[in-house]
Amino acid sequence: MTKESFTGLPKIKHVRAYTVRGGGADYHDQGEGHWIDDHIATPMSRYPEYRQSRQSFGINVLGTLVVELEAEDGTIGFAVTTGGEPACFIVEKHLSRFLIGRSPAEYEKIWDQMYFSSQYYGRKGLVVNAISGVDLAIWDLLGKLRGEPVYHMLGGAVRDELQFYATGARPDLAKEMGFIGGKLPLHHGPAEGLEGLQKNIEQLADMRARCGDDFWLMLDCWMSLDLDYATRLAHRAYNECGLKWIEEALSPDDYWGYAALKKNAPKGLLVTTGEHEATRWGFRMLMDMDCCDIIQPDVGWCGGVTELIKIANYADSRGVMMVPHGSSVYSYHFVITRHNSPFAEFLMMHPGPTEVVPMFAPQLLGEPVPVNGKIRASELDKPGFGVELNREIALHRPYPND
Ligand SMILES: C[C@H](O)[C@H](O)[C@@H](O)[C@@H](O)C(=O)O
Numbered sequence: 001m002t003k004e005s006f007t008g009l010p011k012i013k014h015v016r017a018y019t020v021r022g023g024g025a026d027y028h029d030q031g032e033g034h035w036i037d038d039h040i041a042t043p044m045s046r047y048p049e050y051r052q053s054r055q056s057f058g059i060n061v062l063g064t065l066v067v068e069l070e071a072e073d074g075t076i077g078f079a080v081t082t083g084g085e086p087a088c089f090i091v092e093k094h095l096s097r098f099l100i101g102r103s104p105a106e107y108e109k110i111w112d113q114m115y116f117s118s119q120y121y122g123r124k125g126l127v128v129n130a131i132s133g134v135d136l137a138i139w140d141l142l143g144k145l146r147g148e149p150v151y152h153m154l155g156g157a158v159r160d161e162l163q164f165y166a167t168g169a170r171p172d173l174a175k176e177m178g179f180i181g182g183k184l185p186l187h188h189g190p191a192e193g194l195e196g197l198q199k200n201i202e203q204l205a206d207m208r209a210r211c212g213d214d215f216w217l218m219l220d221c222w223m224s225l226d227l228d229y230a231t232r233l234a235h236r237a238y239n240e241c242g243l244k245w246i247e248e249a250l251s252p253d254d255y256w257g258y259a260a261l262k263k264n265a266p267k268g269l270l271v272t273t274g275e276h277e278a279t280r281w282g283f284r285m286l287m288d289m290d291c292c293d294i295i296q297p298d299v300g301w302c303g304g305v306t307e308l309i310k311i312a313n314y315a316d317s318r319g320v321m322m323v324p325h326g327s328s329v330y331s332y333h334f335v336i337t338r339h340n341s342p343f344a345e346f347l348m349m350h351p352g353p354t355e356v357v358p359m360f361a362p363q364l365l366g367e368p369v370p371v372n373g374k375i376r377a378s379e380l381d382k383p384g385f386g387v388e389l390n391r392e393i394a395l396h397r398p399y400p401n402d
């Protein structure tokens, strides 16, 4: 039988970038009274006026970026991430020139051109969020054209199911829901002194008493601490409350501080970071300087799937665990294919949180949620990332290019 010569996939014909408000990929963009905006310690906590609410200093100023790629045959791939209107500008006015007329199978060359053409003003943050959104949409389109789930294209599942820890204010409820652990936000930073440190420990001790000794408890410090405070907190939280890991204690730029924290942390406590780091080069710095035990890239912020492959493989070669920051299906399809990603994060987006709701609700139709703290690999068996854009939401296209 003669093998038909491969004529290639339909080319990308349209690139559209939308912004939308109200939760979803910009999951900090929530209404009043949500646990995720309740006196959580941040680098801005040194200013009392910005201590109660992260929205007060603008954590939700961007909103969600929706990237939509339409191929010549009408097939659509899309993805959502954090980026809002400025990211729409970058996608439509800059990155689209590397996409129109190109095959989605050329994701390596497209990534290289998007990154190096914007390196003079990008490299991390918003620009790499935009690149990540485009890259995720390319992988979604590729899967929809090939009729394959992204995890199949990444080499297939290495286990039958994903297991999750839950991030939110109620690890005690997360335990009842079947999660393997609970990650609490830290509420008090150095500006609130030893009194604040004592409150942090009391809150953690209360949760330890509710959850028992074997349930994983972690603290998410969201870049809010200095090295001295982080070291004190690490020792007290580990010795008094059996903390499993201390997350993102310092500024993402303080590689030296992380190396010192990891060196001085109590043996047995894990130091983790990376959700605000980007690209293979940023994560190489974290690993080469021995900054942490677990890297936590967000696939919607670090460069997308094409870059996360490079980051994860370097981590694997160094025996470093890679547990992505909660990014819904975009991380599930990756984690299920990697031995050095033994579990995943589930961000509890219910305001309490007293129940499990889809992480990026209301933006993704068909978004899977953990049941008893797990998602079976077979639930991912739909083309691309297996979700569709909810077109009932108020999509706004600020910089239409065509
Ligand atoms: C709960 C934390 O304060 C952040 O809001 C969270 O998004 C992030 O740091 C995480 O690891 O989930």
Ligand SMILES: [Mg+2]
Residues within 6 Å of the ligand: 220, 222, 247, 248, 275, 325
């Ligand atoms: Mg975090």
